[in-house]
Amino acid sequence: MISFLEKVGAGLLISAWLIWGGHFFGDLLVAPRTAGAEKIVFAAPAAAPAASAPAAAPQDFKVLLVAATPEAGAKVFRKCVACHAAEKGAKHKVGPGLWDVVGKMPGKAEGFSYSGAMAKVGKEWTYDTLDTFLKSPKDYAPGNKMTFIGLPDAAERAAAIAYLRTLSDSPKPLP
Numbered sequence: 001m002i003s004f005l006e007k008v009g010a011g012l013l014i015s016a017w018l019i020w021g022g023h024f025f026g027d028l029l030v031a032p033r034t035a036g037a038e039k040i041v042f043a044a045p046a047a048a049p050a051a052s053a054p055a056a057a058p059q060d061f062k063v064l065l066v067a068a069t070p071e072a073g074a075k076v077f078r079k080c081v082a083c084h085a086a087e088k089g090a091k092h093k094v095g096p097g098l099w100d101v102v103g104k105m106p107g108k109a110e111g112f113s114y115s116g117a118m119a120k121v122g123k124e125w126t127y128d129t130l131d132t133f134l135k136s137p138k139d140y141a142p143g144n145k146m147t148f149i150g151l152p153d154a155a156e157r158a159a160a161i162a163y164l165r166t167l168s169d170s171p172k173p174l175p
Helices: 004-029 061-067 070-077 127-135 154-166
Strands: none
Touching: 061 127, 061 154, 070 154, 127 154
């Protein structure tokens, strides 16, 4: 009789032949993509910045805001539309509607239930407070319900705020 170990060995041998044969016949049917591989040019790694180079100075938010375009802000605002409505008279979503938000008080939109943290902020939504809030909502109002991590890039924040400014019948003047 054939022993158990002989059956296992034969099974492994047959499996190996099938894998090898499949690979061999696969290469015959479909040519490997190696033609021209010697012509592929890889980018050289960027040189590391010199250790003595000064760090980039933070950009002035007001300069970025004046230079920002609402069109660029509308692209950034795509990150917000899942939770916020931007149209005049639109119903609130998960977050409050943002029509005419510049100059309003946080935690005061009629028909929207804010967290206690947002209701306690007590500062009007100015361009500067919006910038601080959008940088890190959790740091601005610890305990608020907003799950969005924020916009760490100052230029993106300025563009988003430039767009929010346009969501009004009478936009507030820039600083």
